[in-house]
Amino acid sequence: MNFKRLIFNILIILMPVKSMSQTIDGLNNYIQNTRVGLVDEFIDRFNGKISHPDIPSTQPGSKKTNLMMLFDLAQFKSKNDPLYKEAEKMVDIVIRNNVKIKYADATWTALAHCNGTLHGKTVKFDLYLTVESRGKDMYKWVIANAKGSLFDTTPKNKTGNIMLYPDDHETNFISLHRMTSEQSFNVVRFMEKNFDYDTASVFAYLVHFGQLKINFVDDLEFIFTQVPGYLFHIRYFQREKNNAGWLISKFDKVNPKEKTAFLNSIHRINH
Amino acid sequence: MCIIIRKDTIITLAMNNMKKLFVFLISVFFIITASAQVNKDLLKRRAAEKVSQMNDYISFMASKKKSVEVRQRYRTNALNLFIGEGNSYEENGVQKEGVLMETTSVNRQGKKNELMRDYFTRIINYNYNDVNITSTGIAEIKVSSLQKVSDNMYVCTCQYDQAFVGYRDGRPAYKDITTKRVKCYITVERTVDGEEYIIKLGDTEAIATKRA
Known part of the structure; x- marks a missing residue:
């Protein structure tokens, strides 16, 4: 192993346990600055527009280190964990193919895990949302699909x-x-x-007639399919570490057919 | 006397003028683009300033060192920062009850939606001898990119932390830190003097609460 790689690997392991000081009232500017506080910020860090404050752009391998810090590092047992190695492969592909994420892409989706009320009973269900263009550089989120046992017939x-x-x-x-x-x-x-049963239409019907209400979004994740051969999820990790905020919570190797099938299921194509 | 101008001289002169015109147009383009970029960055800063102002008012509202009358005034000032001044308002033909604050607590699971005006009243009436609420400084408030909603409206989100300490008999009886995100609406109004930007705050989400 060469010296540069050794330094890189040490940094990857040590970064999450870096100690930080707290103010008297508990607020911590270091945490606020290092945390990926907004999804926008995740996209900017992924695209290399900004980087983790602890990673200077002049540092060798900074691009890769910056991308690795976008993973929830707690999912890896060590740098020898096969999952860690797979993450590195995914990052290598991102760099090699100069993969970028754009807000307007049709290839990412929000997955809102909802807590609702149906006929007086608490229910849980999922909504898939995607970005839709309104023309003239304007966009909106739209509900593409609904899933959950309450729609099961x-x-x-x-x-x-x-x-x-x-x-x-x-x-x-x-x-x-x-x-x-x-x-x-x-x-x-x-x-x-x-007979073609469409859960999104059922959702729309139940809401329209006041039978189904959403109390709150219990948990939110985003699914990205822009990386060739991969699909990854991001979730918000609230913790007092420099590896916190919106981070890649899981990632899967998928072939193009599987990726297309996933996107089709979101948009109810060939339902 | 006859002035003879060679053909290649005319062509050279014309090309020089074209080059100058091209450079001029390119410069104008970059100035306009730079101005637009500067405005967006300026608006993001102004949004962060509004959020910081709101946080200051919340801090003053909570402090038992001030009289109830003064704290009520700060409540009014804070509500004026929001759409509809915190009261019911109409949006796209639909009546809304008022701006919402989604709250969490270390003592309960799930989330609760509360009208901002009620949340501010609760802050004034906290059952502690004193309350200290502090928030992330303006420089550390994170602001998302501006998204265009219509020809004269943009939206963005500001994210910050808020620390709460409730005191009884001079000692902290309860402490927590909540990460919050507040929606900002930026309206562009065209006036005689140019463009004016009005920033109003919207619904606020409380992401997590942990004991400090």
């Missing part, structure tokens, strides 16, 4: 002759009344073979 009875009988038309379809009053939980079994 898997029938309770998967076997048996649960159906509208072939002669039900002769009795004015009394069976429809029976379906909703006796086995509403099996409604999907009464739908046509290629």
